Amino acid sequence: MPLYCPKCGATNEDFAQYCASCGDDLSSARDTKEKAEPIENIEPEIESEEKAEKKLYRSRDEKYFGGVSAGLAKYYNMDLDTVRILWLVFFIVSGGTALLIYLIFMLAVPLEPLPGEKPETK
Numbered sequence: 278m279p280l281y282c283p284k285c286g287a288t289n290e291d292f293a294q295y296c297a298s299c300g301d302d303l304s305s306a307r308d309t310k311e312k313a314e315p316i317e318n319i320e321p322e323i324e325s326e327e328k329a330e331k332k333l334y335r336s337r338d339e340k341y342f343g344g345v346s347a348g349l350a351k352y353y354n355m356d357l358d359t360v361r362i363l364w365l366v367f368f369i370v371s372g373g374t375a376l377l378i379y380l381i382f383m384l385a386v387p388l389e390p391l392p393g394e395k396p397e398t399k
Contacts, residue, residue: 334389335382343383 279288280303287298296303336347339357350360368375 333386335386337389337391343379344388345379345382345386348386348389349382 280291280293281288282296282301283305284301285299287296289297289303293303333352334348335344339347346360346364347357350357
């Protein structure tokens with residue numbers, strides 16, 4: 278039966294004294310070997326809540342023209358200047374079609390809710 282590290286959840290050989298991944302002492306894990314379960318299979322609740330709440334909004338704070346770029350940068354966890362440069366390149370390459378798409382984003386994507394406000398639901 279494998280031995281699971283109580284610190285990082287890595288699987289170790291039954292005879293190991295220290296965890297192969299983090300180097301933690303496995304003597305406490307050996308004492309509770311029957312009760313131990315791998316940590317790898319346990320998903321933190323915080324991550325699942327963040328995934329469920331992730332929604333695209335236009336930014337109220339960091340906007341030049343509608344807040345679309347800032348909203349996309351926040352949603353995709355990118356640098357704001359990089360998103361703005363990508364829009365500029367897209368505008369040049371598309372012959373102006375990017376402006377139409379940007380305007381559609383401005384109309385379709387809701388503004389970021391103020392602190393204490395409930396997000397819009399449809």
